[in-house]
Amino acid sequence: MVYTVTFNPSLDYILRLDALEKGEINRVTYENILPGGKGLNVSMVLKNLGHESQALGFVAGFTGEAVEKQFASFGCRADFVRLPDGFSRINVKIKAKEETEINGQGPLISEAAQQELFRKLEKLEKGDTLVLAGSIPNTLPDDIYERIMERLAGRGCRIIVDATKGLLLKVLAYGPWLIKPNNHELGEMFGKELRTEEELLAHAGKLQEKGARNVLISMAGEGALLLTEDGKSYRSPAPKGTLVNSVGAGDSMVAGFLAGYEESGGSLEEAFFMGVATGSASAFSENLATRPEVEALLRTIRR
Numbered sequence: 558m559v560y561t562v563t564f565n566p567s568l569d570y571i572l573r574l575d576a577l578e579k580g581e582i583n584r585v586t587y588e589n590i591l592p593g594g595k596g597l598n599v600s601m602v603l604k605n606l607g608h609e610s611q612a613l614g615f616v617a618g619f620t621g622e623a624v625e626k627q628f629a630s631f632g633c634r635a636d637f638v639r640l641p642d643g644f645s646r647i648n649v650k651i652k653a654k655e656e657t658e659i660n661g662q663g664p665l666i667s668e669a670a671q672q673e674l675f676r677k678l679e680k681l682e683k684g685d686t687l688v689l690a691g692s693i694p695n696t697l698p699d700d701i702y703e704r705i706m707e708r709l710a711g712r713g714c715r716i717i718v719d720a721t722k723g724l725l726l727k728v729l730a731y732g733p734w735l736i737k738p739n740n741h742e743l744g745e746m747f748g749k750e751l752r753t754e755e756e757l758l759a760h761a762g763k764l765q766e767k768g769a770r771n772v773l774i775s776m777a778g779e780g781a782l783l784l785t786e787d788g789k790s791y792r793s794p795a796p797k798g799t800l801v802n803s804v805g806a807g808d809s810m811v812a813g814f815l816a817g818y819e820e821s822g823g824s825l826e827e828a829f830f831m832g833v834a835t836g837s838a839s840a841f842s843e844n845l846a847t848r849p850e851v852e853a854l855l856r857t858i859r860r
């Protein structure tokens with residue numbers, strides 16, 4: 558079973574307008590509200606691809622109820638910890654001439670609530686996959702991913718971490734099966750801009766030296782690279798298409814990778830191409846990738 562953990566789920570409020578004028582009243586031409594947060598997105602795309610998962614994490618207030626309801630309406634399973642105070646955040650995604658995002662802070666997660674999540678994680682067993690994805694509300698200690706990985710050590714679970722800089726660096730010592738930084742995040746981890754594929758793969762190798770097993774580097778419209786634990790590397794251009802909404806493209810890539818791995822009986826290469834196709838299928842559509850969209854794109858990049 559795949560479990561996804563989202564510490565800070567959201568309602569993503571997606572707005573489209575011709576131009577965003579700072580300091581003015583702006584009127585939108587399109588609006589939509591979707592459940593968001595990286596782990597939730599992974600679960601929703603897995604569902605679209607025909608794979609079950611269970612989402613774990615924290616929700617609070619009326620926004621949390623809306624997240625739960627909408628998430629369930631996609632046919633996804635969740636077992637969230639409900640927080641007594643505060644509200645799940647609303648993340649504003651403004652699509653004008655350029656994309657601007659304003660992500661909320663999220664509710665307070667008490668020590669008792671954290672323990673409740675830890676209890677839910679006790680059910681993980683050999684062969685299960687855990688996806689730890691997204692930011693940690695700044696009210697929580699930032700070693701929480703490490704604490705989870707420490708507790709699960711030796712159980713034979715595959716752990717995927719999709720988080721930025723500090724959070725990601727801290728978990729490497731626990732040997733995550735897969736990490737997915739984008740090219741900019743990978744550069745930030747080393748305090749430099751990485752321009753060529755050689756530079757990116759070399760730095761992915763440095764993350765492996767610190768403990769990561771497989772490193773998937775996403776590069777938005779430039780496609781992706783994969784460095785596997787047995788030293789093989791794969792590259793893929795992004796499929797051709799028109800960018801419509803890149804929110805959730807990275808999460809979709811993780812879901813596609815997992816689905817591809819499962820469906821191919823454990824091929825990292827197949828997982829990689831399915832990941833790229835799924836990321837791009839989400840980027841080319843208003844909503845998250847669907848199976849037919851992914852399959853159509855996969856045919857354009859795979860043999």
Ligand SMILES: Nc1ncnc2c1ncn2[C@@H]1O[C@H](COP(=O)(O)OP(=O)(O)O)[C@@H](O)[C@H]1O
Nearest residue numbers: 739775776777778780795806807833836837840
């Ligand atoms: N503009 C785009 N055109 C085509 N594919 C894209 C585009 N943006 C994202 N993708 C696809 O989604 C994947 C993940 O996107 P990326 O933006 O790198 O992730 P993140 O959202 O984590 O930063 C890319 O590797 C690519 O396959």
Ligand SMILES: O=P(O)(O)OC[C@H]1O[C@](O)(COP(=O)(O)O)[C@@H](O)[C@@H]1O
Nearest residue numbers: 593594595648691692805806807808
């Ligand atoms: O947890 P974070 O880093 O604040 O990110 C949350 C946001 O990321 C998303 O999951 C999208 O992620 P990506 O675009 O990186 O795939 C949104 O749904 C959500 O609003």
